[in-house]
Amino acid sequence: xxxxxxxxxxxxxxxxxxxxxxxxxLYSGCRWAEGPVYVPAGxxxxxxxxxxxxxxxxxxxDGRVSVFVTPARYANGHTLDREGRVLRCEHGSRSLTRTEHxxxxxxxxxxxxxxxxxxxxxxxxxxxxxIWFSDPAYGIDDDFEGHAAPSEIGACHVYxxxxxxxxxxxxxxxxxxxxxxxxxPDEQRLYIVDSGVTHVKNGPRxxxxxxxxxxxxxxxxxxxSCTTGMFDGLRVDSAGRLWAGAAxxxxxxxxxxxxxxxxxxxxxxxxxxxGGPQHNQLFICATTSxxxxxxxxxxxxxxxxxxxY
Numbered sequence: 001x002x003x004x005x006x007x008x009x010x011x012x013x014x015x016x017x018x019x020x021x022x023x024x025x026l027y028s029g030c031r032w033a034e035g036p037v038y039v040p041a042g043x044x045x046x047x048x049x050x051x052x053x054x055x056x057x058x059x060x061x062d063g064r065v066s067v068f069v070t071p072a073r074y075a076n077g078h079t080l081d082r083e084g085r086v087l088r089c090e091h092g093s094r095s096l097t098r099t100e101h102x103x104x105x106x107x108x109x110x111x112x113x114x115x116x117x118x119x120x121x122x123x124x125x126x127x128x129x130x131i132w133f134s135d136p137a138y139g140i141d142d143d144f145e146g147h148a149a150p151s152e153i154g155a156c157h158v159y160x161x162x163x164x165x166x167x168x169x170x171x172x173x174x175x176x177x178x179x180x181x182x183x184x185p186d187e188q189r190l191y192i193v194d195s196g197v198t199h200v201k202n203g204p205r206x207x208x209x210x211x212x213x214x215x216x217x218x219x220x221x222x223x224x225s226c227t228t229g230m231f232d233g234l235r236v237d238s239a240g241r242l243w244a245g246a247a248x249x250x251x252x253x254x255x256x257x258x259x260x261x262x263x264x265x266x267x268x269x270x271x272x273x274x275g276g277p278q279h280n281q282l283f284i285c286a287t288t289s290x291x292x293x294x295x296x297x298x299x300x301x302x303x304x305x306x307x308x309y
């Protein structure tokens with residue numbers, strides 16, 4: 001294990017990384033890299049460069065990077081739905097959209113009870129087709145990641161979109177700044193980051209764990225507090241371990257809450273995604289760059305679904 005790239009804090013971390021592997025920089029030139037999603041049908045990765053208002057595409061077959069969408073309405077988080085369509089959180093339009101197979105764009109959510117959303121940040125899809133997303137105010141705080149504007153809702157919530165009716169409902173309303181989110185492999189838990197320290201002195205910089213009960217969430221105890229900087233985006237592997245972005249790299253947590261170790265990066269990490277043919281490549285969006293490392297573990301996948309956590 002490279003001492004430069006990996007920090008082992010618990011012996012169980014040795015089974016999560018490969019000593020012969022290193023973290024590789026795939027691209028540099030972003031202002032704020034975010035929201036990665038691997039698209040297996042095309043063997044490419046999409047991610048956002050929010051302040052530059054573009055979505056970039058890394059081709060797995062030849063390593064080339066190109067601009068996929070620009071302007072991108074200050075896109076942030078991405079995921080795939082059960083049909084392999086791209087869902088995109090957009091700061092600029094203050095909405096959650098879906099790109100159809102023919103390239104057309106459908107708006108899934110832009111308002112709640114007649115009031116505009118703040119700036120959808122991250123999104124996951126459950127196996128029943130429901131869509132869960134966070135809505136902090138980072139995209140309306142100033143003109144760096146979107147367009148400065150007052151919050152019409154007046155708070156930052158986590159929402160669920162019903163797969164049948166399309167109704168958007170609040171599932172968590174006690175966050176300062178809800179951020180990254182991910183389901184456990186069995187979908188019995190939903191992990192949600194609160195990065196409220198950006199707006200409140202000594203505010204939250206932690207991950208909360210909720211029990212999923214039908215369409216509702218229960219509990220919400222603090223699962224882990226960030227030891228360096230704050231958490232942002234996160235993903236879960238097939239064994240239920242959490243891989244979360246932080247100021248010094250990617251932190252890996254056992255489902256029991258133990259910090260197992262860290263993947264070190266030279267830049268603060270915003271978000272991560274599993275991908276590759278074996279779903280064991282961890283793609284890392286870290287400020288100006290896209291990094292990747294191949295692991296001996298695989299990302300969590302739902303049965304008969306294309307999307308990832």
